[in-house]
Amino acid sequence: MATITEPARDTAAPDEERIAPPRAPNPFLAKYGRLLYGAVGLGLFLLLWWWVVASGTVNPLYLSTPQETARAFVDGLADGSLGTEVWPSVQRAVLGFAIALVAGIGLGIVVGSVPVLRKLFEPILLFFRNLSLLALLPVFVVFLGIGEESKIAIVVWACFWPIFVNAVGAVGGVERILLNAARTLGAGRGYIFTRVVLPAAIPAIFPGIRLAASNAFTALVAAELVGGAHGIGIYINNAALRYQTPQMYAGILALGLIGILVNGVMAAAEWRLTGWQRGLTNK
Template sequence: MAPTITEPQRAQKQEPAAPPITRPQRRKALKYDSLIYGTVGLLGFLLVWWLVIDRGLISSLYLATPQETLKAFVDGIADGSIPADAWPSIQRAVIGFGIALVVGIVLGILVGSVPVFGKLAEPVLLFFRNLSLLALLPVFVAFLGIGEESKVAIVVWACFWPIFINAVGAVGGVERILINSARTLGAGRLYIFSQVVLPAALPSFFPGIRLAAANAFTALVAAELVGGAQGLGIYINNASYRFQTPQIYAGILTLGLLGILVNALMSGAERYLTRWQRGLTSR
């Protein structure tokens, strides 16, 4: 007599196999899609740039062609003129950004953690954060001169506000249930801050940090135009005085490439420091 198959056994045999997990392939496909779209967008931008000059819509006296810009950039790298002006700018930007990062995060955590400080500082901070950097340039120069101190101070000012504001919002936005749960378990203030508040707020720090990193070179060029011996702002300014249009755009290209590099570094730091969050959100 043949053995009979029970209902649970039949259901087990007919149950389809679980589909394979394809998340890594999907992420890889999205990465390639971004690369393709970005390449197409860049080529389209270069084509429009070339066409507006080739068709006479804009004079080459005011806008160099992509070929002329690239040649001026390569020549500037080869003869050392661009690196000689880029290196002082990089140093000023790094120093100013570093100071703003430390001060902005420390003050942001303090104001975000202690409501009294936030209430006391709010009117003053609202006033200063809305002041135009260009309007403050004469003030920095008057107090600090046209040397390195004023240039670094301008970078600090431009970078401080995005970092500080994001830090205040990040710390103040931590869910109270996390803090109260830690207190219920007997955790002290230092432990709650270092193991609960800071990890929960850390991902929200980075939008402000990345914006501040971009502001560093923007503010620095404005500061260097005021005066000095070396810097990308001075390189661009000198080229404009000599009507060297390709060199002007070679300097602008250098700033753009530095911005891309800084953004990549900030993105890498964000992925590394918040890698634990990806493990939670991917489930």
């Protein structure tokens, strides 16, 4: 008896036939997308800022427009009234940050390398890392006065703890397998410390360094408000007391731009010093 063969059926699922191939990413957006979105976001922020003042939602006595702020910023740089106040603040912040960097990394490495010291310092770290700097301003003023010493000491204090805490955790958290492998190959303590512990700890220390760099100017402005003759914090405070609103926001703008510059420098330094690990983490 002859058999009837059924026609071959298409076994492909209908949904699979309708799936379109993924679109190739736009090369322009892939290269400049972050910059483009950032510019759009900044433009929307400036537009909202202008509208809040122009519509009368906020009194111009309390908030100047972006145009007035930019004009006051440029004029302050041109006549030197702003630039002469920024430079003393930069000097104090850099000096305080440098002292905190050396002390924080040095003490952090020592404490992090000795388990007993880590246990002894744990309650102290827990206390001081959560202590507000503003609460300590009167203490610095009582001991050091309102001169340069107290301002630099406040910056050192604000920068020291993020660096110290991260250094202790980074050195103490180095993988035991790396240390054991180095010992198995006959490496001495000095070699292990300089060639294994420090390179492995640097990537974990840098977040504390970047946080400390941003804390430097935040603490400095608070310190300068206590007293002094020159500084960006004093410039902002004097402008506020005289109801010079554009000048006040021009000082705040200068402070923000300095923060962006400092963050860029720290990011570049981190990229340079931790470049060895990118080949291990990126495909």
